[in-house]
Amino acid sequence: MSMATDASHHHAAHPGGLMRWVTTTNHKDIGTLYLLFSLAMFFIGGVMALVIRAELFQPGLQLVNPDFYNQMVTLHALVMIFGGVMPAAVGLANWMIPLMIGAPDMALPRMNNWSFWILPFAFSMLLVTLFLPGGAPAAGWTLYPPLVLQTGDAFPLAIFAIHLMGMSSIMGSINIIVTILNMRTPGMTLLKMPMFVWTWLITAYLLIAVMPVLAGAVTMLLTDQFFGTSFFQAAGGGDPVLFQHIFWFFGHPEVYIIILPIFGVISEIIPTFARKPLFGYESMVFATGSIAFLSFIVWAHHMFTVGMPLAAQLFFMFSTMLIAVPTGVKIFNWTATMWRGAMTFETPMLFALAFLFLFTIGGFSGLMLAIVPADIQYHDSYFVVAHFHYVLVPGAVFGLMAGVYYWLPKWTGHMYDERLGKWHFWLSAIGVNITFFPQHFLGLAGMPRRIPDYAVQFTDFNVVSSLGSFVFGIAQLLFLWLIIKAIRGGVQATAAVWESPTGLEWTVPSPAPYHTFDEAPEVQ
Amino acid sequence: MSALNNPRVKQRIRLSALLLGLLAVAVYVGFIAMTVWSN
Numbered sequence: 001m002s003m004a005t006d007a008s009h010h011h012a013a014h015p016g017g018l019m020r021w022v023t024t025t026n027h028k029d030i031g032t033l034y035l036l037f038s039l040a041m042f043f044i045g046g047v048m049a050l051v052i053r054a055e056l057f058q059p060g061l062q063l064v065n066p067d068f069y070n071q072m073v074t075l076h077a078l079v080m081i082f083g084g085v086m087p088a089a090v091g092l093a094n095w096m097i098p099l100m101i102g103a104p105d106m107a108l109p110r111m112n113n114w115s116f117w118i119l120p121f122a123f124s125m126l127l128v129t130l131f132l133p134g135g136a137p138a139a140g141w142t143l144y145p146p147l148v149l150q151t152g153d154a155f156p157l158a159i160f161a162i163h164l165m166g167m168s169s170i171m172g173s174i175n176i177i178v179t180i181l182n183m184r185t186p187g188m189t190l191l192k193m194p195m196f197v198w199t200w201l202i203t204a205y206l207l208i209a210v211m212p213v214l215a216g217a218v219t220m221l222l223t224d225q226f227f228g229t230s231f232f233q234a235a236g237g238g239d240p241v242l243f244q245h246i247f248w249f250f251g252h253p254e255v256y257i258i259i260l261p262i263f264g265v266i267s268e269i270i271p272t273f274a275r276k277p278l279f280g281y282e283s284m285v286f287a288t289g290s291i292a293f294l295s296f297i298v299w300a301h302h303m304f305t306v307g308m309p310l311a312a313q314l315f316f317m318f319s320t321m322l323i324a325v326p327t328g329v330k331i332f333n334w335t336a337t338m339w340r341g342a343m344t345f346e347t348p349m350l351f352a353l354a355f356l357f358l359f360t361i362g363g364f365s366g367l368m369l370a371i372v373p374a375d376i377q378y379h380d381s382y383f384v385v386a387h388f389h390y391v392l393v394p395g396a397v398f399g400l401m402a403g404v405y406y407w408l409p410k411w412t413g414h415m416y417d418e419r420l421g422k423w424h425f426w427l428s429a430i431g432v433n434i435t436f437f438p439q440h441f442l443g444l445a446g447m448p449r450r451i452p453d454y455a456v457q458f459t460d461f462n463v464v465s466s467l468g469s470f471v472f473g474i475a476q477l478l479f480l481w482l483i484i485k486a487i488r489g490g491v492q493a494t495a496a497v498w499e500s501p502t503g504l505e506w507t508v509p510s511p512a513p514y515h516t517f518d519e520a521p522e523v524q
Numbered sequence: 525m526s527a528l529n530n531p532r533v534k535q536r537i538r539l540s541a542l543l544l545g546l547l548a549v550a551v552y553v554g555f556i557a558m559t560v561w562s563n
Contacts, residue, residue: 107537107541108537108541111541170545170548173544174541174544174545174548175541177540177544178537178540178541178544181536181540182533182536182537182540183533183537208544208547208548208551209547209551210551211548212548212549212551212552212555213551213552213555215552216551216552216553216555216556216559217555219552219556220556220559230563231559231560231563237563238563239563242559242562246555246559
């Protein structure tokens with residue numbers, strides 16, 4: 001077993017065509033595979049979202065039956081979270097971390113290949129459940145028993161798919177931690193690492209700590225269904241609420257697993273386009289660590305309505321509110337970085353700025369949801385849907401898009417079409433707000449989530465939201481076209497690409513050569 | 525010399541990967557064991 005030893009000997013001859021991609025151990029190839037896979041998943045999950053919004057365009061049942069609607073809600077979430085956002089962030093990590101720390105590749109290149117190639121099988125297995133008797137899982141991405149135990153033939157396939165996704169994430173995380181801790185170029189101490197590397201280091205630890213928890217939870221669901229155990233079945237002495245505790249012990253850190261690498265991306269982009277160093281680098285590192293720690297002690301704020309002692313309600317309410325402190329430190333630091341900077345507004349910066357404003361809206365509605373008596377009103381309403389979509393779409397997805405625009409010239413060697421990029425940005429920014437802002441009002445007015453039909457008084461805001469979703473969806477075709485254009489040609493990018501970026505990744509030519517940093521670079 | 529050709533670095537890579545893998549397995553087994561015990 002010499003996963004580490006062969007990395008520097010594999011380059012002499014590597015196969016071309018399809019086999020290059022199947023057998024590759026190169027971090028850039030694998031990063032590209034992750035990014036393309038996640039792009040495909042964004043479109044599949046996006047079509048599911050549009051099915052949902054089309055059904056909700058009017059009250060009554062128009063397009064799909066309620067069971068299929070529930071399948072769409074469930075698969076949309078699973079595909080977007082585990083197939084879209086997480087692999088996209090891992091793709092960025094694969095491409096950029098070795099370049100940023102001056103390493104020739106990831107520390108465990110063969111395991112890296114395996115981490116990626118598990119994913120297409122996992123998602124094929126998950127998506128094929130749509131065509132099985134009983135359809136796909138329909139109990140929501142939270143998989144709460146006893147509802148999830150009513151899933152048809154899809155159940156074991158979905159559980160196996162989730163195990164595979166978890167294995168992929170854990171292997172990817174091990175690789176990232178081991179690479180960062182062992183392969184930094186001489187002179188690059190921990191507190192000299194780019195923020196993107198820091199945020200991924202902390203995220204990877206979070207993943208290793210909580211992915212096995214999800215795996216354990218779904219393994220127990222499987223044994224409840226097929227092997228006669230009663231972990232979560234009340235009829236056999238089990239406790240369905242126990243599943244919710246275990247699920248959210250995974251689920252809340254998962255929120256930060258999604259967003260912390262994005263914080264890293266934003267911390268790279270804002271200094272470049274403000275032409276100033278990142279304000280408060282060390283406080284950013286400690287804020288990231290604090291958020292990661294706090295993410296483990298807030299899980300029950302997702303389940304205030306199931307009932308818990310007053311002391312527990314108070315603990316989880318205050319611990320949740322505490323997260324606003326390190327998050328506020330970050331927002332303050334990004335703003336201070338821009339203060340008196342010589343700012344320009346290329347597409348990556350536009351997405352980063354939109355992230356700053358719109359993620360903060362999601363953060364504030366999160367604070368509202370943390371307040372126990374208010375949460376008891378908001379729970380399971382469209383307010384929650386609005387909240388987490390603000391965090392995930394103009395938060396995580398905009399951050400990923402900012403990163404793609406920022407590094408695309410380094411990957412392809414060509415500048416993207418700036419005019420098309422700005423069109424994409426404005427249509428996305430307007431579309432996303434038209435989609436999700438009215439959902440706050442729907443929730444406060446009492447519209448429940450996860451329903452295919454609704455009372456007529458909710459019609460107007462639903463019409464607006466559905467129209468916005470189609471604007472947002474169509475705008476993403478521009479993104480796809482822009483990426484294809486940049487891959488096929490365009491203005492040659494320089495090594496530095498931007499006016500004054502900092503970091504080792506900007507010292508190598510664009511496109512980055514297949515092998516970089518065979519000799520370790522010097523860092524002062 | 526590339527980090528991947530350095531025997532000490534290779535050894536550290538293997539050891540840290542092994543420890544992290546064991547941590548993941550321990551969390552998995554530990555959570556199931558805790559649930560069994562609490563039932």
